[in-house]
Amino acid sequence: MSDLEGFGFVMPHWLYWGWLAFMPLIMIALGHWRDTDPQPATEPEIPVGGELQEHPSASAYRPSDESLFTRAIDWMSDKTGLFISFWTVNAVCFYFFEVVMRYIFNTPTIWVHEASYLLLGMQYLLAGGFALLHGSHVRVDVVYNYLPVRGRVGMDIFTSMFFFMFALVLVLTSWTYFSNSYSMGETTVETWGIQYWPVKGVMLLGSVLILLAGISKLLKDISVFIRLGREAS
Secondary structure, eight states, X not given: OOTTTTSSOOOXXXXXXXXXXXXXXXXXXXXXXXXXXXXXXXXXXXXXXXXXXXXOOSSOOOGGGOOXXXXXXXXXXXXXXXXXXXXXXXXXXXXXXXXXXXXXXXXXXSSXXXXXXXXXXXXXXXXXXXXXXXTOSOOOOTTGGGSOHHHHHHHHHHHHXXXXXXXXXXXXXXXXXXXXXXXXXXXXXXXXXXXXXXHHHHHHHHHHHHHHHHHHHHHHHHHHHHHHHHHHO
8 A cells, every 4th residue: 555545646756757847848849839820910018107127238249249159058048947937837736736625625735835846946946047148136236337338247257256156166065965865865754755856956957057157148248348348449
């Protein structure tokens, strides 16, 4: 008799990891299929008064500022963000299932909460590179906004050394966590008992992605800084 019998439906571990891996690919494929259908022309949406609007980047990159290496990293960061964005749908569906089972059938689940917070935690870890690519990280801009464009780029280059210190420590620490977790076959302490080392592996992957995104940004910033200096002379 299984230890999980009597708890109602319990999502198998292999189904959970497999669904997280393939569900975004299915959604992306459906999106591409839908884009191939001709769509009627629509009027562009006008933002509502007071609505937050995206500001142009302080360092408007040109194609000449990028290389094949930086384009490859930016593509990987962007697609990773697109991939994990679909995971949010799973969390909504999981909690909807939990509410129905708990309040209608009086059989609360033992796996929904754990599955959801692990999912959202991994999403957070993998989104760092995407957020850096699109300028979504928090910046203390008390002085930054008063600088000219080249000064902003120069400050980004200078402060990048603090970013790389953090990113390298994060990579090394994540590797230690992942290797230890994998070697002992770590699982969560909850009743569901799902494998924990894939979460530590995602932490390592996310730290590598944000490190690569930082390298790409630094290379582009240096190119912009040099270009703006030549244009000013």
